[in-house]
Amino acid sequence: FVERFLKGEEWEQIEQDIVDYKDELRSTDQLMSIGLPKGIKGIEAYTEKYEKQGLMPTPGHVRAALFYNICKEQFDDKESMRIVSGMKIKVFYLAQPVGKFITVALPVDIEKVPEWMSNFPIDYDAHITRLVDNPLDNIIKAIGRTTPTKQSLAVNDLLGF
Numbered sequence: 001f002v003e004r005f006l007k008g009e010e011w012e013q014i015e016q017d018i019v020d021y022k023d024e025l026r027s028t029d030q031l032m033s034i035g036l037p038k039g040i041k042g043i044e045a046y047t048e049k050y051e052k053q054g055l056m057p058t059p060g061h062v063r064a065a066l067f068y069n070i071c072k073e074q075f076d077d078k079e080s081m082r083i084v085s086g087m088k089i090k091v092f093y094l095a096q097p098v099g100k101f102i103t104v105a106l107p108v109d110i111e112k113v114p115e116w117m118s119n120f121p122i123d124y125d126a127h128i129t130r131l132v133d134n135p136l137d138n139i140i141k142a143i144g145r146t147t148p149t150k151q152s153l154a155v156n157d158l159l160g161f
Helices: 002-006 011-026 043-053 060-074 115-119 124-143 150-159
Strands: 036-039 088-098 101-107
Touching: 002 011, 002 124, 011 124, 011 150, 036 124, 043 060, 060 088, 060 101, 088 124
Parallel strands: none
Antiparallel strands: 036 088, 088 101
């Protein structure tokens, strides 16, 4: 989107395409396409501490991986791989917290999303904010723009901006 603007395309057309792209992400059935990529290390040590002391200050992506491993055991999932140090994961924000967990991770190399994941609806708006809005805002704020929404487009259209 930024490249298109720099090449001279009208911002109004780009704004509509950004909103359309966010709608596409919101309605995707390809869950892995919206996950936030991370690398994981130290999960074994955090797991050991969790088992002895409960949940304590833990990096968010490690906490998400820990929650995945807990769910894998609780749902008696024998098919899915366990998350271990050195893996690449994708983190997903939950629509509703589960205890003190607000995210869950999935291994990037997983072949099939576990069925038990359907118990934990994903917060697509949180993902769109982190995947599209925040990175785009960081770049376009220099030109006095913000990432468009359906509402901002409607207001601009109504008021003739």
